[in-house]
Amino acid sequence: MANPLNLFGVAQRGMSAQLVRMNAAASNLANAGSVSATEQGAYKPIRAVFSEDLDRASGLATVKVNGVMREQAAAVRQHNPDHPLADENGDVWTAPVDENAEMVEMLEASRQYQNMVEALSTAKQLMLDTLRMK
């Protein structure tokens, strides 16, 4: 990072990280129940992976999104011979998305986003008070 990190940088990157996480959960929810003809073709849930990003000059730590990775969950086999995508055994492969887990993931991400907004607005107010000395 070129500029020294300040509180606004920390909050901004923390909030974008939570948004990436929420997008991943939304993608998983959108693909829940999607069906594929092969086990390899089935949708695999995606998950954002975070790591700490420490700025030694200021001692502040923000969040780095290492990437969005696919989970290793196995596709669910369903016997459904009438399905147009069914293979010779009459099976189709469904995306292994746990909808409850994804809802919890979204709730957690949005709560942490709200926390950052709250901290940001408090910090902003205090800085304005200092500038105006009121």
Added chain:
Amino acid sequence: MAQDLFGIHGKALELRSQRMGLIASNIANAGTPGYKAKDIDFATAIRAADKGMDAEAAGKTAALYRVPVMPSLDGNTVELQNEQLAFSENAVGYSATLDFIRGRVDTVKRALRGE
């Protein structure tokens, strides 16, 4: 001059601001696996600053890892409710310090005007 006028409050304000950044870092990293929450021990820091240490250095020496009440499985030691409490406590301290400084400024202004 400014140092005499504001006494310890100038350094206190700087320390409060530093601590606010640190706690915001903890809140931002609430979901990062393995992140260890840090906080400034304000009493130690302000004592060091009072003995003539630079406020930034005082804050860095008094920055300690937080001991979690209940450690989580992924090694993250952020407990959001504690961080929110520390953040608001620190914000109130910041406002109070700001009030002290404002009081001094008003006093000097009145003296200059000869009231």
